[in-house]
Amino acid sequence: MTSQTLASLDDTELSRYLEGSGLRFCVGPYTYALRSPLPIIRYGLARLYADHPLAANDGFADFHLSFRANGLLDFLRGHIHFQVDEQSPFAAIPKAQAYAFLEWGMNWCVSVTLHEYLKLHAAVVAKNGVAVVLPGLPGAGKSTLSAALALRGWRLLSDEHAMLEPGSNKLVPLPRPVSLKNDSIELIQAFEPSAIMGPVSEDTHKGSVAHLKADLASDSHDLARLPARFLVFPRYQAGAKLRLSPKGRAESFMFAAHHSFNYSLLGESGFDSMSRFIDNLECFDLHYGSIDQAHSAMESLLHGRYGA
Template identity: 40%
Template structure:
């Protein structure tokens, strides 16, 4: 069943007694919390995800809880726990859902070493998997949101998971948009729904755009990597698309990898296979429409 098929009371009860399981692609999470704000945001952002309230096996034990019993009621804070350990400092309770997303990124990047993990959004169109590899502040999440809302399949907003068969493993989750990007997407897509705003975080104001239903439904279906694009939004810049050699692409991706050094030779070989299989391009743009049409043309040429 999907999370939306359960009542708020059922989800609350399961999350507070450790029986809530949330299935995100190939990962199953045990999700626990006593914070109603987080429970509400989870039901909103993950409504269409397969879930169960009966316990069972899981990959990661995640909890969003107050740092102490008193902080559940006074000067309310939230803390991310993984298997009982708290790797981050507490955040105010209104940031709990954002803390969950950041904590889950950290969890996968730290422990999911059966994949080569790159800091990249991943989308697909017509069977063509596209990595949008870029550092924070480049506009990759805004571009990924635009593409997802225009019918592209979203595999990930934050990280590319590449398995031993050189497949892109989907882990479609809410897209994290920050500051001006929130209003850009709202203006372009008035019908899009967002989760609650997290204001005054260390990244400014953050809002999460739920992954499209169609992408969630295909969260177990891998994709073939055919394009690697390094996007960069620059105000008033003319569109610029330039090819990048495989060696340069590999160096850039290594610099943005979560676990390349951990994988050793396996990581080197998988990276080499990736840049051999997928053409790499650098894209500078100021118009989302131009960027989308340019990427669609690239996909058509590689379909």
């Protein structure tokens, strides 16, 4: 890692890296090397990754990503291939959706590797050194909630992966933009009009997708691992009354295992890691009908006023 951030590159330099040897930038302890000829990728990176540290241009990268057109058919269709380590794990995609696929591809890299950690599909936010893990099935509202919290002074450690050191409850920070879908995009823009959004990818398999710059805390790119203190299962339902209620440890264990990328893969050590993780947490269900409600509930957690 260098002391420079992506913001130190002007548009010409950014293009030169992206279209040449690759742009190397850091996300938490990991380095991505990215090559792309697409202006939409350059635009999205400049808006959303401005504060990410750059890595040495000739140094090691954990993940090598690229966008490439493969032949005349892709050209005629306006399609492009997203590649990881020179392999194309996905079908060709419309160029207009490339930014969303970059973010999904970066998620995929973490999901299918790094099995030295127990990984949950969850957002992680923190305040005053206290980390809260927010697992969620699609539609549960974890990304909308974590976006809102990031815009209200919480630190975002991750929108997608809670990565746990085995045998501890320490989380690896992986700060990246928050993925917002459909109604959540306007909702967050209304919640905080100064929020910085990346390109909107329309008509994806998830509908419209945009990403929010969420590394707004002064310590967003601090590499120190943070202990998890709370496990909160959010559930959004329009108009619902706020309810923050304790959840049993055994039930939380099962839900967390269900939300894990690699609990099964880790076998008995996954069971041990999950047991220790859950034992070190207080677990809650959070049902909410508005992000203001959910924000106040999360603040109450920090101050020990559960159910207040």
